[in-house]
């Protein structure tokens with residue numbers, strides 16, 4: 001018998017396909033999953049607000065940066081402000097709506113720090129001003145306050161008809177976009193499709209034919225992506241113990257760690273952007289409540305707010 005019980009039941013493939021297509025993760029990634037968009041947001045949270053500073057920090061081509069800032073302003077996540085009249089120069093600031101992506105940004109920081117390839121561009125340490133201590137963002141359940149990991153949640157699937165119809169219309173564009181490397185700013189190794197593939201594996205799809213079915217991408221494209229993910233340490237490919245000709249795909253510690261990121265981003269997309277329930281619904285097993293993530297300070301356990309975080313020790317800091 002395979003060691004994981006996840007392999008001993010067959011997932012309902014049509015249900016999983018519809019749930020993935022109508023997930024708030026998928027729809028959120030369609031707007032914020034383009035290459036550089038999240039990197040620009042991350043920069044804004046670390047205090048960057050001028051065009052040239054983003055460009056120097058991230059090395060984004062100028063037209064791409066201009067385009068991403070325009071998108072973020074159109075989405076209401078950032079606003080422009082003139083900081084110099086002649087020649088006219090604009091600064092970009094996060095709006096109250098943009099600030100709501102903070103839990104997700106903290107999860108990006110955590111993942112990048114452990115597994116990313118661009119560690120140097122992120123602050124090394126975060127300080128919680130409220131308690132004065134150095135902290136690590138910790139995913140907790142907003143209902144009961146307990147710390148939550150991937151195994152503490154029960155996922156149920158309920159496809160969202162409206163989002164499903166939209167994803168069928170958007171299907172062609174999404175497929176075209178998937179041809180390019182679309183980095184989320186989560187290192188160079190994680191893009192929109194990697195996140196969808198990780199989610200499909202979390203939902204119990206461990207074989208190539210299952211993944212083709214639920215993701216709706218061409219098998220040649222999927223094959224390329226899977227081998228890229230294996231190479232990048234995001235998936236393990238092992239021969240099936242029942243049939244050595246078949247390969248079983250499993251999560252690695254790095255891709256398991258994407259879970260906090262996935263759940264925070266899906267929740268943001270459901271509540272703040274799409275105003276639709278997600279088709280993938282987590283319940284916290286311990287308290288039995290629908291799971292809503294909250295990112296807390298590892299030292300004092302309080303929810304972390306954007307204005308409560310410093311990247312350099314506050315004067316009163318306890319190291």
Ligand SMILES: [Zn+2]
Nearest residue numbers: 141144284287
């Ligand atoms: Zn709970």
Ligand SMILES: [Zn+2]
Nearest residue numbers: 128131297300
């Ligand atoms: Zn604290």
